[in-house]
Amino acid sequence: MHASLVRRQLGGLIPPKIASPGLLSGGSGDGLSPLVNFYSKLPKGPAPASTGRGLKAKFFSGSNASGAPIVATIFGIFALGYTIDYQMHLKHHKNHAH
């Protein structure tokens, strides 16, 4: 039987040979050195915690992201609205003026 025919029959069993150091660079692995170079320089370990001052670093960046700014905004809008309402007419109703 022809060799290639056998291989085609067994094609479902034998995984195809996609890449190996030998195929890519004649066994020496030289062709992979740019890749190795690139990946070895990437930072390792967990990402550094967000440092720095300012609102963004404290409440938004990295793992510091929290919902606190939303709560603060809601309270801020409430305070603004209440102040305006109070100055516009609530203070006139304080002692049941009507």
Added chain:
Amino acid sequence: MQNLNFIINSPLEQFEVTSLIGLNAPIFGYLNTSLTNLGLYSLLLLFLVVGLHFMGNNETKIIPNKWSISLESSFASLSSMVREQIGVTNEIFLPFIYSLFFFVLIGNLISNVPYSFAITSSAIVCLGLSVTIFIGVTLLALSIHKIKFFSFFIPSGTPLALVPLLVLIELVSYGARAGSLGIRLFANIVAGHTLLKILSTFLYKLFSGNLVVAVLTLIPFGIFIGLVGLELAVSFIQSFVLTLLVCSYLRDAIKLH
């Protein structure tokens, strides 16, 4: 009998546009300029939308934070909406749709904070927005299709005898878009806020009665909390519906039928 002194203000009072700081000067033919609560909350809305995108920006880091994930996913859903509705080749409208969505959404959400002002509850804001969009969309359609744009008013396969009548009907239904887009938004917001105001006035009266009544009032208060949640949902739904309809109007303008 302190209850006799209690005044129930109109539940529509919250929508009144009042001047906060005004300037009347006898220059430039009697200049009158004032900052109203509508203007103040519009500025606040602008500040919040820009601030959200400035603060939520991930600064080209690979790993996103929770804020940038939420911004990116809302961008992705709006982008897919534009691509599905208007077409892949018309992604140029994405910035418009995106900013429109955030304008209406944050405006609706601000209005849910007690004592704040609902800018999307004023007819002038909503109708101004929708009529402007309507004019823009019509101009876009005219510039793309020139005179053929008017074929939009004749459905295909209409007998010639019916054309005058159908053109009239289609013209009215096309013109109604200008109003319906804005009225849908502001009517929903006005209705929701008025209901909450009326119910909270009743609840205040019940809570300030005697102790037994106050404890029993916790039951309707639970329903009231549910209605507040519903109002939050309306905020999201209405901004989504508005952008979706603007997308479909743009598609009509570009593709005609």
